[in-house]
Amino acid sequence: MFRAGRSLGVFGVVAALAAAAVTAVASPAMAAPGCVGVSGVGSSGGPANAAPWLNGNTGGLPGLSGRTTAIEKITGTYSPNKTVDRFNVLGTDLGIMWDNGAGQILTAFGDTTGLSRNPTCDGLVGEWRSNVLFRSSDRVLADGMRIDSAPKDGTGQAREIISGLKIPGVEASSIPTSGIAVNGVQYLSYMSVRNWGEAGQWSTNYSQIATSSDNGETWTMRPETLRPNIGGVLPAGVAPVAGSENFQMSSMVKDGGFVYNYGTPAGRSGEVRLSRVPEGAILDLSAYEYWNGNGWIRADPAAAVPVMGGRIGEISVQYNEFLGKFVAMYADAFSSIVMRTAPSPVGPWTAPETLVNLVEVPGIYAAYIHPWSSGSDLYFLATTWADYNVMLMRTTLVR
Template sequence: MPRTPKFAMLSLAATMASTAVLAISAPAAAVDLFCGGTGSGGSSGFGSTGGAGNPIPWLNGQDGRLPNLKGKTQAVEHVTGMNGPNDTARRFNVVGTDLGIMWDNGAGQVLTAFGDTTGLSQVPLCEGLVGDWRSNVLFRSSDRDLSDGMSIDSSPLDRPNHSKEFLPSKKIPGVEHTVIPTTGISVNGVQYINYMSIRSWAAPGEWVTNYSQIATSTDNGETWTPRPESIRLNVLDDALSRANLPATGNQNFQMGAFVKHDGFVYNFGTPSGRSGQARLSRTPEASILNVAGYEYWDGTGWVVGNPAVAVPVLDGRVSELSVQYSAYLGKFIALYSNQSNALVMRTAPVLTGPWSAPETLVSSATVPGLYGAYMHPWSEGEDLYFLATTWSDYNVMMMRTKLSR
């Protein structure tokens, strides 16, 4: 895995220090004039999902080190950020980001999609030290030895050393604040990603979506095309609910978790925010974009075309969910953050359940502010690898837990 030379980190620290001095010493009137009269500085939008005030740990009073965990779950290595060996700050101007949704691209790589991303600002007088907000970025990896973390091969760029926002957003609060990927999958060489259009942020852990939708890529994630036939409007949200539109059930599928099994693509859906339960739909692989033809699990069987009949298969508060099959256990595994902000695991012999009681992998008392639990598709045997994020440094790390039969 690439390691950041010591002199490079010292140089970066010096650059940051001089930038901070400029930002502090510049007269307010000059800042207002240079920035178009706003004088607001620092409104980059990063961390709107509830993250820390800054993705540079020591500016938050943190040391940025990996959590020192004991037991069967351990932190392996940072994947992103200034403390990670992938040198994402210099290679891609990714200083802070979250989530890390992974899937096998079918061609020897794992693609990983991240949420709201920030880098060192190009206009520090206006944005502050950290800015360069992108609603999402994508990394690629062919690393199969996960015991020391996951090395990053490449990222779609829009200029040298700058990961591009691969799904654009309007960045207008109250209209479309940002666009966040929630799950991805590859079918017959085409990449599919499900994302949510976030209208506005509410209380911590809550947000309002306009819709969820699938986008496709035929060039390994370089470019993406939104597919209108896959859209799921969130008709329960304020503007539409005032029109007394009926609940369609699509509000329960604003976030997703794709799983391929027996020729079908299954999708576990949850509402926007972190307070909903997970429901289940499926479709033949070739029909993944035809949302109107999806089947929904009603508790006893599959019903075509009516998401309103879908019943919860994972109860409790389920957020940032990932699901995949474990050959080691001979069962499906679900990882997510629960109502106590703990990362939990559940297993089931079939996707419709019944699912086991939640087993806590990492509690919020052990690692405060930990969220997201996205499994690496190349996990083998008893070692289950997954990505998780901490608020304190707003970056993603690789973790490993030991499965037990």
């Protein structure tokens, strides 16, 4: 397990030089003679300058009132994980966590930037990857979450695990939305983003599942799980399926031999619908059942009705032993992080309780529950737009 200590690798050296020259490189460089082109940072994503000392932010943790506290930056320049030095992860978002079933938490991130290897052509910030994955075995979360390892490319940086075309209007990016482990296999749902729009709005081509049998090192796309979206750029012979537009993003949780999938449309303004499938049939769309408010309907996503209303962004659902209930977290219409609970996967869900107010932390989003939360401590990751990095937070639960 990686703990505090300073060792400047190649990316650390670049970071030190960059910090010294910050005033000279405050914006990406224009293409210089001999450059093939300028690499985009792209995405929903982070500012082009995903470093606090470039984008005018302090990089510090927010001070909060109430039952929620910010514990530690997990990624970026100010993280004890040294993600710039070790993985060339300067800026990223999301942080979707699941238990791999073998003593580690796997965490998938969204659009990721690093320090460019060719700043003359690309500017200081580049090395855009649509997604990366970290592994952690840290069970002592009160002082942070240490990262053990990540799948890397030949240069030593965390590599993109699910490739995307990176062509706006066709496929701008491939973004993870949920992960789960069943019988030693890792399942990662992701969305093929066609275009990024205004804040909190985007369009998708489809959602799909990828699988890994080597603890997230390599992934296989599973086209048999593809859920086409209306208006999406789809593979030949694939047509939209009524109701699939409501399952472009998801949160998967296991209960009673089933995998429950809480689905939302693309973006941060959809209601939540629910499907379930036996654990052993997760790749078989014909085996999925959809909650219609009274019971389960087989293989008909259009039958699903909302189980949670309102404008809901990037939902995360886990069962909580302390409460003896299912807990859902997400960013609401006001960009505050809220929590709801329910006695069963279908509900009924309580009214939202605000955990982090947008006034205290502007631009916060993507709250993902840590599966190893215990007792009254509910740990979660969240992203701040200004710093475009992920931090670990904790809220105290009350029965």
